[in-house]
Amino acid sequence: xxxxxxxxxxxxxxxxxxxHAKMLRGLGAQVREVRxxxxxxxxxxxxxxGGESTTMTLGIEREGLAEPxxxxxxxxxxxxxxxxxxxxxxxxxxxxxxxxxERNAFGRQTKSFxxxxxxxGLEGGPLRGIFIRAPWIxxxxxxxxxxxxxxxxxxxxxEGDMLVVAFHSELSDDDRVHRLFLRAVARQRAAxx
Ligand code: GLN
Numbered sequence: 244x245x246x247x248x249x250x251x252x253x254x255x256x257x258x259x260x261x262x263h264a265k266m267l268r269g270l271g272a273q274v275r276e277v278r279x280x281x282x283x284x285x286x287x288x289x290x291x292x293g294g295e296s297t298t299m300t301l302g303i304e305r306e307g308l309a310e311p312x313x314x315x316x317x318x319x320x321x322x323x324x325x326x327x328x329x330x331x332x333x334x335x336x337x338x339x340x341x342x343x344x345e346r347n348a349f350g351r352q353t354k355s356f357x358x359x360x361x362x363x364g365l366e367g368g369p370l371r372g373i374f375i376r377a378p379w380i381x382x383x384x385x386x387x388x389x390x391x392x393x394x395x396x397x398x399x400x401x402e403g404d405m406l407v408v409a410f411h412s413e414l415s416d417d418d419r420v421h422r423l424f425l426r427a428v429a430r431q432r433a434a435x436x
Pocket of ligand 1: 325
């Protein structure tokens, strides 16, 4: 029912899922850690965190999560992918979003940095993005809206209610990306209520 706390899943096979869970709880969501397909039942949104995309791919295969995750995306459930989560949603991984991610695009170990980003649709001034061996979006289809760039490279995008950021929005104290995601969740719930 609209009005109750939304039930949001956080893929918890590997990587930085706890910081997402904390931020989502802080915004009033109920959070369920997702490790096996049945954990996806009844979710109203799902976050795929950062981490290491090869390890995460192996975990998704091991647990039989690829098809159920694709089905969740196809049902229109809002998704938020951060860093490795962005990679997981691209054409070469789960293939639910019409983007191609370039892994470690800013360089490998040494190229972690922070940048102030102008994100389309976010009010309140620039967002501090924390980039850790981050990808960028090298190619995208016509349905994809690029929301932010660093040095001309796309680092945030949306396609329908799928939102991806190349940076770690869960590690700063600026929760506007998660709020944007939860607004999509609230819209979907209002639409199906
Ligand atoms: N470089 C990692 C990968 O390719 C992603 C880094 C991150 O999620 N912080 O999987």
